[in-house]
Amino acid sequence: MPKDSSRHRVDLLQGTLDLLILRTLRWGPQHGHGIGVAIRASSHDVLQVDHGSLYPALHRLEKQGWIDAEWKLTENKQRAKYYRLTAAGRRQLQAERTRWSRLTEAIARVLGPA
């Protein structure tokens, strides 16, 4: 990986990882690695997600009932744990999104036009 690209990377804000995971799962069930790759790809490699920190977050979301987990076989016939958004998770995502856009709007307003 070229070293200079890491300069553009941004560490995740506290608590936003959950939002990203939920958002990623809107497109359908995915395993942990897939989620990590998707976040990285959809942020054009800007968001730096420590893959190790995905798992505590996934297990926490599962415990809260926002996502479901199921062991399935991948296309390559490998056993993997797939996570899926629940109805509660969908609602939570909606709420989080609203909260997030309000927050960013507010911050943008405070910072003023660049």
Place this chain on the structure above:
Amino acid sequence: MLWHRLRLALKLVQRSLLRRARDDQDLDDEIRFHLAQETELRAERGASIEDAARDARRAFGSVALAKENTRGVWVPISVEQIVQDLRFGCRIMTKSPALSATAVTLVALVIGGNTTIFSMAHGILTKPAAGVQATGLVTLKWVADDGRIETGTSYANYRDFVDQATTLRSLTGFDHDRFTLTHEDGSHAVWGALVTASHLATLGVPIIKGRSFSEDESRLAASGLEAVISHRAWQDFFQGGENVVGQPIVLSGHPATVVGVAAPPFRGAVLGAPPADVWLALVSFSRVGGRSNSLQDRSTFAVSMIGRLMPGTSLVQARAELTGIWTRLQKSYPEVPRTFTVTVVPYSGVAGGNSLVATRGDAFLGIFSIVTLLTLIIVCANVANLLVGRAVIRQREIALRRALGASRVRIVRILLAEGLAISAVSWVAACLFAWWVARAAAGVIAPGSDGQGVPLDFTPDWTVAGYAMALAVVAMIAFSVAPAVRAWRQDLLPWLKAGEQGAVRGRSRLSNGLVVVQLAFSVLLLTSAGLAYRSLFLVGTIDLGFQTRNLLLVTVNTAGSAISPDANAALLDRVRERLRGVPGVGRVTYARLPPRESGWSSTSVRSTASVDPVSAQRNYVGLDYFQVLGVSPVAGREFIDRQSPRAIRSAIINKELAEALWPGRPAVGRTLWVGRGRDAENADATSQEFEVVGVTPNGYFSGFRRDRRNFLFLSAQEEPAPPGETTFYVRFSGALDAIAPAIARGLRDADARTPIVYLRTMDTQLDNMIWPVRVLTMFLVLFAGGSLLLAGIGQYAVVSFDMRRRVREFGLRIALGASSGQLLTSVVREGLGLTAAGLAIGFALSLATGRGLGGFLYGITPTDSLTYVAVFALLSGASLLACILPAARAARINPIAALRHE
């Protein structure tokens, strides 16, 4: 119930453990899959397999941390860490087993000891009498304004309580009494109770044969009395015969019929009262005895009351209602005692009783808890000293752990876990100890063979185990705090830099003081125990002045068989003649009193000349009294049969009394006065004149007590007593088992209505007399042993802590040429400084308190030098051992290793 819950809990734990293992496996798989995918992805982009795998791991971050954090999500409070802490605590325990064993022994002993005493108090204060279903039972008692307690009220008041109370399902009244039970095979003196018809039903005691009283029986006069007897009476008096119901008996002269047998082990509802064998309907018995009027008297306190609460009613409700009834009674009837108020307490074997235990029980428990707390504090201080000693060694380890990132909380938790491990083991040991001691103590404390023993149940139950657990928890916190505080405040740097030296603060004056206090108390207890033990030993060797072997004491009660003093005297002589004819029996005599703990009645005796009266122990004895005892008069003679009535009656005194009355002159033929009159001329009506007919050698005729020296014997024939208890002294040969039934038969032949109250040998009687001393000795020896152990271990802890602190100093001294002998003596000398202080204070305390023991001691003074020397030797020896063990370790220090510590 409890077992079921325990199994359920176990199952839950098991299930969660299994699930935990599966979850762990899943997480491993998940992460492995992740890394494989990432590696594959990177390899596809052109990296080599090795680089791809390495980069994948780098992108992932710490696998262990991810797992740990994920697990943290599963179980919010980290049970895992606590388990780890506990495991660590146990490992520390097993690492220095000697120290852990000491700590466990100490804590187990103090918890065990306290738990034992608690279980005894619990056994006496809260347990029901045997065979009573105590749940929902309440006892009524009456408390006067001045604090006086009455355990009952009158029968008439009882009736009003029964008629008006709605909070009680049933209420029984009862009154203890002594009866003579006569059946076709003989008479027995038994205890029993006059009860209301509901008695056994209220207490929940089933009838195993026949029936209980019907309600009518206590109201209507029956032609004959109806009696329920105990299982023991059924077995002993009726040989367990099937036809016992319907058997005619005579109770204290009144004909009666056995109608039922109460289920064993019930022998009455009150602990401390003699066990009952017969229950009679109170009303019928009063009518038969012509005392019906007394039933209407509202001013008496004769009838005790126990009630069973209506289901769903509380004690408070019952108390309110019964107080209301009592107040109405006081208003309606002037003779109902004004100053008393009624109170309702939960039933127990002693509740409501006016025994010392019942009235002072709360105060006792209060004092007891203070003592418990104090001993617990001392022991915990010792254990804390021990643990701090160990913590010193581990201070570097702890500093290292902190430097590596363990939080203070985690360190303190580890130390607490260590404490928990110690107190958990101690708790189990303490419960076993208490269980064993309580059983053993119940055996020792139960007084001997006179049949009056109170059956006590000291076996610890769940309450007691819970109490022990509470103590264990308190102890754990107490002795973990000191090391924990040390760890909390510990500075890292000096430890990491310098090692132990200089950083350990010096040994505290407080712990030295603690050791001295413990040693002093130990000395005090040891001297007390030693004195008690010595006097117990000496009692066995005292020459009483008469022959105690092969002498049987048979106490009979003539209340039901003679009506006047003269008839009584005639009956006693008849019985004496008859008993002399029993095969195996030698001489026989009788006396109004046997030797006993309380002695005989004390009487003032004066000679014609003496102004100040002399106090003497007085007894009325029959013919041959001194011959039976194997004592021959030093002057004069014994009482002679059928002396012709004389103006002056005869007396026999012992040498000591003769010397006191007529020093240096013969006493026989002289006159003495018995009674309180000021002098011979002004003798009042209570003063009587006697002629001394004989003088006996000195002896302890009323039992051993040094303060009982003067004895006055009067003739039972010349001074006949009203019918009642008299004790026959029977010389016998051969086996007691054969003689006792023969004597019972002889007595029945002489007079079938006279029961044997009890029968025992003189040796047993004398042995029972020293029972209080035996119990006192047992407790003192136990406490003294415990305190010696405590003090010794306390001293050991302090000395060995001090030694560890100075490892480098010792190493240096050895390196500079000190021999191990020199080191040994120097450490021991410092340790024995504490011992000297403890001994000095302890002996001073012993001398000061010794007077209090005086009354319990036989044959020695409270300053017995042998005891003091023995205590000195014992304590010094124990102390020496406590100092030598750590000192020897100091002497063996390898100087190179000690100095390399730096």
